[in-house]
Amino acid sequence: MRGRDRINTCLPDELVMEIFRRLDAKPSRDACSLVCKRWLRLERVSRSTIRIGASGSPEHFVKLITRRFVNVRTVHVDERLSLPAQLGRRPSVESIRPLPKLRYAKEKGGSEGELETSYISDAGLTVLGEGFSKLEKLSLIWCNNVSSMGLVSVAQKCRLLKSLDLQGCYVGDPGIAAVGQCCKQLEDLNLRFCEGLSDTGVVQLALGCGKSLKSLGVAACAKITDISLEAVGLHCTSLETLSLDSEFISNKGLLAVAKGCPLLKVLKLQCINVTDEALAAVGTCCLSLEMLAVCSLQKFTDRGLRAIGNGCKKLKSLTLSDCYFLSDKGLEAIASGCKELTHLEVNGCHNIGTMGLESIGKSCQQLTELALLFCQKIGNNALLEVGMGCKFLQALHLVDCSSIGDEGICGIARGCQKLKKLHIRRCYEIGNKGICAIGEHCKSLTDLSLRFCDRVGDEALVAIGQGCSLYHLNVSGCHQIGDAGITAIARGCPKLISLDVSVLQNLGDMAMVELGEGCPLLKEVLLSHCHHITDVGITHLVKNCALLESCHMVYCPGITAAGVATVVSSCPNIKKVLVEKWKVSQRTKRRAGSVISYLCMDL
Amino acid sequence: MKKEDMVKLISSEGFEFVIDKDAAMVSQTIYNMLTSPGSFSETQHGEVTFPEISTTILEKICKYFYWHLQFASGKETEFHIEPELTLELLMAANYLHT
Numbered sequence: 001m002r003g004r005d006r007i008n009t010c011l012p013d014e015l016v017m018e019i020f021r022r023l024d025a026k027p028s029r030d031a032c033s034l035v036c037k038r039w040l041r042l043e044r045v046s047r048s049t050i051r052i053g054a055s056g057s058p059e060h061f062v063k064l065i066t067r068r069f070v071n072v073r074t075v076h077v078d079e080r081l082s083l084p085a086q087l088g089r090r091p092s093v094e095s096i097r098p099l100p101k102l103r104y105a106k107e108k109g110g111s112e113g114e115l116e117t118s119y120i121s122d123a124g125l126t127v128l129g130e131g132f133s134k135l136e137k138l139s140l141i142w143c144n145n146v147s148s149m150g151l152v153s154v155a156q157k158c159r160l161l162k163s164l165d166l167q168g169c170y171v172g173d174p175g176i177a178a179v180g181q182c183c184k185q186l187e188d189l190n191l192r193f194c195e196g197l198s199d200t201g202v203v204q205l206a207l208g209c210g211k212s213l214k215s216l217g218v219a220a221c222a223k224i225t226d227i228s229l230e231a232v233g234l235h236c237t238s239l240e241t242l243s244l245d246s247e248f249i250s251n252k253g254l255l256a257v258a259k260g261c262p263l264l265k266v267l268k269l270q271c272i273n274v275t276d277e278a279l280a281a282v283g284t285c286c287l288s289l290e291m292l293a294v295c296s297l298q299k300f301t302d303r304g305l306r307a308i309g310n311g312c313k314k315l316k317s318l319t320l321s322d323c324y325f326l327s328d329k330g331l332e333a334i335a336s337g338c339k340e341l342t343h344l345e346v347n348g349c350h351n352i353g354t355m356g357l358e359s360i361g362k363s364c365q366q367l368t369e370l371a372l373l374f375c376q377k378i379g380n381n382a383l384l385e386v387g388m389g390c391k392f393l394q395a396l397h398l399v400d401c402s403s404i405g406d407e408g409i410c411g412i413a414r415g416c417q418k419l420k421k422l423h424i425r426r427c428y429e430i431g432n433k434g435i436c437a438i439g440e441h442c443k444s445l446t447d448l449s450l451r452f453c454d455r456v457g458d459e460a461l462v463a464i465g466q467g468c469s470l471y472h473l474n475v476s477g478c479h480q481i482g483d484a485g486i487t488a489i490a491r492g493c494p495k496l497i498s499l500d501v502s503v504l505q506n507l508g509d510m511a512m513v514e515l516g517e518g519c520p521l522l523k524e525v526l527l528s529h530c531h532h533i534t535d536v537g538i539t540h541l542v543k544n545c546a547l548l549e550s551c552h553m554v555y556c557p558g559i560t561a562a563g564v565a566t567v568v569s570s571c572p573n574i575k576k577v578l579v580e581k582w583k584v585s586q587r588t589k590r591r592a593g594s595v596i597s598y599l600c601m602d603l
Numbered sequence: 604m605k606k607e608d609m610v611k612l613i614s615s616e617g618f619e620f621v622i623d624k625d626a627a628m629v630s631q632t633i634y635n636m637l638t639s640p641g642s643f644s645e646t647q648h649g650e651v652t653f654p655e656i657s658t659t660i661l662e663k664i665c666k667y668f669y670w671h672l673q674f675a676s677g678k679e680t681e682f683h684i685e686p687e688l689t690l691e692l693l694m695a696a697n698y699l700h701t
Contacts, residue, residue: 007690015697 008038017046049074053081058120059127066131074137075128079119079144119143122150129157136160142168151175155182163188170194173201180208188215191224192245198223203231210235219245219270229253233260245270254278258285270295276304283307291343293319305330309337317343324350331356335363345371345397346378353377354403361385371397372404383408387415395421402428409434413441423449423474431455439463446470449500452477461485465492474500476526482506483514490518498524502552505530509537516544526552527559528578534558535566542570552578561585568592610637611650614661626668627651631700656695663688664695 020043023029033043047069055061065072120143129135135158140146146169155161155178162185176197179186186209191197202224206213213236218224225248232239233256240263244254250273257264258281265288274297282289283304289312294300300323308315309330315338320326326349334341335356341364346352357378360367367390372378378401386393393416398404404427412419413434419442424430430453438445439460445468450456457480464470465488473489473496475481481504489496490511496519501507507530515522522545527533533556542548548571553559564579565588577596584596610627612620628634636651653661663684670682684692 010690010694012694012697015693 008036013042016042020046021048044068045071048072049076051076051078052120053077054079054119059124062120062124062127062131066127070131071134072132073134075132075135076139076141077120077143078139078141080142119145121145122147122153125150126153126157129154133157134160137163139163139165139167140169141165144170146171148172148175148178152178155179159183159185161186165190166194167191168193170196172196173198173204176201177204177208180205182208184209185212187212189213190217191221192217192219192243194221195223197221199225199227199231202228206231206235211238214238215241215266217241217243219243221246222248224248226250226253226256230256233257236261238263240264241266243268247272249273251275251278255281258282262286263288265289266291268293268295269297272296272298275299276301276307279304280307283309283311285311287311288314290314291317293317293321294323295319295321297323299325301325302327302330302333306333309333309335311337313337314340316340319343319345319347320349320352321345321347322349327351328353328356328359332359335359339363340366342366343369345373346375347371347373349375350377354379354382357382358385361387361389363389365389366392368392369395369397371395372401373397373399375401376403379403380405380408380411384411387411387413390416391418392416393419395419395423397423398427398430399423399425400427405429406431406434406437410437413437417441418444420444421447423447424453425449425451426453428454432457432459435460436463439465439467441467443467447472449474450478451475454479456480458482458485458488462488465489469493469495471495472498474498475504476500476502477504479503479505483508483511486511487514490514494518495521497521500524500526501530502526503529505532508532509534509540512537513540516541520544521547523547523573524550527556528552529555531555531557535560535563538563539566539570542567546571547573549573550576552576554578554580559583561588564588568595607649609649612661612665613650613652614656614658615654616658618658618661620661620665622665622668626665626672629668629671629701630664633699653695655698657691660688660691660695663692664699664701667701 016039020029020032023032029043029047033040048071050065050069050072052061052065052075122145125146138154138158138161148171151171152175155175159182161183164179164183164186167190171194206228210232216232216236216239224246229249230253237260239257239261242257242261242264249271254271254274255278258278262285264286267282267286267289276299279300280303284307292308292312292315302325305326310333315334318334318338318341331352332355336359341360344360344364344367352375354377357372358381361382362385367386370386370393380403383404384407388411393412396412396419406429409430410433414437419438422438422445432455435450435456436459440463448464448468448470449472451474456475456478461475461481462485470489470493473493483506486501486507487510491514499515499522509532512533525541525548535558538553538559551567551574561583564577564583565585567577568574568588568591574592574595577592579596589596608624609621610624610633612622612627614620624637628637633651656664667682670680673680
């Protein structure tokens with residue numbers, strides 16, 4: 001078929017669009033639109049998702065977009081991101097390229113060409129609403145200039161809206177009320193950090209589209225109180241997901257929701273004033289609950305947790321964060337009641353100890369992910385029980401659990417042979433013995449992170465290199481690890497994609513050479529604070545690792561401007577380099593200005 | 604193998620493929636042709652000509668029909684498509700609405 005364009009002449013338009021609809025990745029779509037004018041036209045017609053950051057002239061921009069991409073159903077506007085202005089190079093950020101005349105609002109000789117951004121306003125939103133009348137999903141993230149007026153016009157024009165995310169936008173009640181009136185198919189609503197909203201607006205919303213609403217999120221809105229929740233409980237009978245982060249909500253509101261929304265599946269609470277009473281109601285009424293996450297509920301005790309354990313038999317995921325009064329008894333109730341538990345996280349609940357976790361190990365056979373953070377009272381026996389009972393465990397996170405040592409890790413290794421992810425941070429009792437056991441038994445391990453574990457050394461990495469084919473490895477802060485360990489990894493894990501060896505003082509250039517030879521698929525390398533790695537090592541590394549996208553090398557006295565230049569020039573895919581400002585020569589800055597991030601302090 | 608349960612699919616070169624009616628009905632277009640209340644001559648004679656579909660492609664399509672019937676009845680096997688055929692197969696599939 002060489003030399004002749006058979007495809008374009010044979011395929012009709014609708015088939016080409018069918019093919020484009022199956023393209024998931026934006027780079028693929030962009031590549032297709034560059035082929036010819038016909039493909040450009042068809043790709044634009046079939047594009048359904050647009051992402052916009054903060055741009056130079058939003059109204060103009062939006063007008064252009066609405067004219068070009070007529071079938072868009074999803075729009076994400078995230079004004080935390082601004083389009084970088086690059087001289088002579090395509091922007092490598094996930095957003096639409098503006099026309100060249102919009103790109104450089106201000107350009108001074110020698111500077112990086114910082115784009116002057118202004119934020120999308122109500123007028124821009126009106127244009128958006130008029131242009132994309134079939135819009136189904138709209139995200140306006142931290143759009144400072146948007147107010148109720150803009151939201152009203154969008155609501156009126158886009159009646160098919162299903163999902164609305166207003167995180168960080170200072171809209172007022174009239175806007176939300178209009179959404180309630182006009183968007184009768186609304187299913188998802190996110191009002192996190194919408195400080196302009198009050199009960200009036202939310203009540204109107206609940207009245208208007210309560211029947212269709214399935215998911216609601218509210219955070220840091222001082223004027224939204226129990227009254228809003230009572231309206232939600234009354235009208236939003238199909239509610240499945242609720243996320244609340246507020247000091248102004250108390251039991252009254254939550255009780256109303258528990259009683260009114262029996263189909264609740266996901267509940268996330270960070271409300272200081274909520275007590276056992278409300279959670280007991282959840283345990284009695286919300287029998288379909290699958291996921292519960294409670295954070296900083298200071299008045300939550302075993303009584304509430306027991307009610308959950310008794311009632312919510314379908315619970316799959318439980319996160320307990322910073323709830324001081326929860327103890328082993330509460331966790332035992334969960335263990336005996338919620339046999340289908342797959343995810344458990346205990347974070348900073350200082351009264352939960354070994355016994356609670358033992359009961360989980362005995363009863364929750366389906367556990368796939370376990371996270372224990374800052375749990376000083378949990379000891380090795382807990383992990384031994386988990387190892388014996390939870391054969392399907394895939395991920396284990398341990399942070400600052402000073403009572404857990406090698407014995408516990410060996411128990412996990414022997415019992416949970418399907419383990420894929422192991423993240424350990426600052427558990428000073430864990431050493432080589434435990435990690436060697438992991439290397440011996442857990443052949444499916446792909447993601448290993450051992451941070452600041454003083455007693456782990458090269459021996460452990462040798463065992464891991466022999467037994468597991470890792471994709472991700474992080475051994476930052478494990479001072480005993482040196483060239484021997486990393487060499488073993490380089491030889492044993494050819495599929496390695498990301499490596500973090502920050503703060504390792506015993507690591508030198510030999511390891512870098514081995515990595516360059518053994519791990520050609522490396523995309524991310526973090527070497528900060530490695531005092532013995534020099535330009536020689538880094539050169540050998542990047543010579544073979546052609547796919548490298550990200551490199552952090554601050555506080556490495558052995559690496560000079562030459563090394564940085566080599567990294568930039570050898571890696572065609574490089575997207576991020578973190579280094580000291582004075583190590584970047586003018587030439588390197590010209591070649592890859594936007595890719596380089598600097599350390600904030602002057603060194 | 605009664606005559607009423609078979610249909611004949613004719614390719615552009617004149618090759619005739621005689622297959623079961625059930626198999627042919629996998630294609631929405633053929634289904635409509637054979638079951639419409641109007642007077643398609645195809646309905647009467649049990650023959651459908653495809654002047655735009657070549658023999659190799661039509662053969663592959665017939666194989667696909669039978670594979671589809673097997674797949675629908677539970678047997679999950681693979682249907683391999685040679686890369687050279689893809690373009691024409693795609694257009695034929697679009698025409699046959701299958």
